[in-house]
Amino acid sequence: DAKTTQPTSMDCAEGRAANLPCNHSTISGNEYVYWYRQIHSQGPQYIIHGLKNNETNEMASLIITEDRKSSTLILPHATLRDTAVYYCIVRVYGTGNQFYFGTGTSLTVIP
Amino acid sequence: GAVVSQHPSWVICKSGTSVKIECRSLDFQATTMFWYRQFPKQSLMLMATSNEGSKATYEQGVEKDKFLINHASLTLSTLTVTSAHPEDSSFYICSARGGIGSRNSGEQYFGPGTRLTVT
Numbered sequence: 368d369a370k371t372t373q374p375t376s377m378d379c380a381e382g383r384a385a386n387l388p389c390n391h392s393t394i395s396g397n398e399y400v401y402w403y404r405q406i407h408s409q410g411p412q413y414i415i416h417g418l419k420n421n422e423t424n425e426m427a428s429l430i431i432t433e434d435r436k437s438s439t440l441i442l443p444h445a446t447l448r449d450t451a452v453y454y455c456i457v458r459v460y461g462t463g464n465q466f467y468f469g470t471g472t473s474l475t476v477i478p
Numbered sequence: 479g480a481v482v483s484q485h486p487s488w489v490i491c492k493s494g495t496s497v498k499i500e501c502r503s504l505d506f507q508a509t510t511m512f513w514y515r516q517f518p519k520q521s522l523m524l525m526a527t528s529n530e531g532s533k534a535t536y537e538q539g540v541e542k543d544k545f546l547i548n549h550a551s552l553t554l555s556t557l558t559v560t561s562a563h564p565e566d567s568s569f570y571i572c573s574a575r576g577g578i579g580s581r582n583s584g585e586q587y588f589g590p591g592t593r594l595t596v597t
Contacts, residue, residue: 405522408591408593409590410482410484410571410573410588410590410591411571411573411588412588454521465512465527466522466573466586468514468521468524470521471521
C-alpha cells in the first residue's frame with residue numbers, strides 16, 4: 368500500500384527547475400524516500416534516495432523536510448527528455464521489502 | 479547501475495494460450511525478484527515477490543495458478559501467464575534485488591518491461 372501522495376500532473380518550462388513535491392506523513396524512522404521515474408512504455412528508472420539529509424546526484428536533488436513528512440525532487444534544468452511520470456516511494460533500505468507505487472506525478476516539460 | 483533485462487519486449491498471443499516472460503539480472507545475482515503489472519494510464523501494481531529456490535509470495539487478489547512464477551537461479555525469474563485472456567493484456571515489469579553482501583545489496587533494479595497483448 369503506497370504511503371505517499373503526489374500531485375497528479377505538473378508542467379515545467381524547458382530549462383527551468385522542476386520541483387516535484389511528495390507527502391509521506393506516516394513515514395517511519397527507518398524508511399527512506401526513493402524517487403523513480405517512468406518514461407512512456409519503459410521500466411522505472413532510479414533517480415535518487417535519502418533518509419533525512421538532502422541529497423544530490425548528477426540527475427537531481429532531494430530535499431527532505433526536517434520532520435521527514437514531505438520531500439521535494441528538484442530537476443535543476445528540465446529538458447524535454449525529462450517528461451515522464453515521477454514516483455515517490457518510501458521503504459526500508461536494504462531489505463527485501465517491496466516497492467509499492469502510488470499514482471505518481473506526470474511531469475510535462477514544455478518547449 | 480546494474481542491468482535487468484526482460485524477454486520478450488513485446489508479445490501477442492491468442493486467447494487461451496500461455497506465454498512466458500523472462501527476467502534476468504545481467505551483472506549481479508538477484509536473490510529476490512519482483513513482478514509488477516501496469517495497465518494503461520495506471521501505476522505499477524506489485525503482483526508477487528519471488529525468492530530464489532522458494533515459492534513466490536503473491537499479493538492479495540493475484541491468482542497464483544494463473545500467474546506462475548519460477549525463480550530457479552540467482553539470475554533468472556520467469557512469469558508464465560496461463561490460459562491468457564484479453565483482460566490479461568498489460569505491461570509486465572520485473573525488478574531484481576541484489577543479495578545481502580553483494581555490491582548491489584538491497585537495491586532494486588527494474589527491467590524494461592514486456593508488453594503483452596492477448597487477442
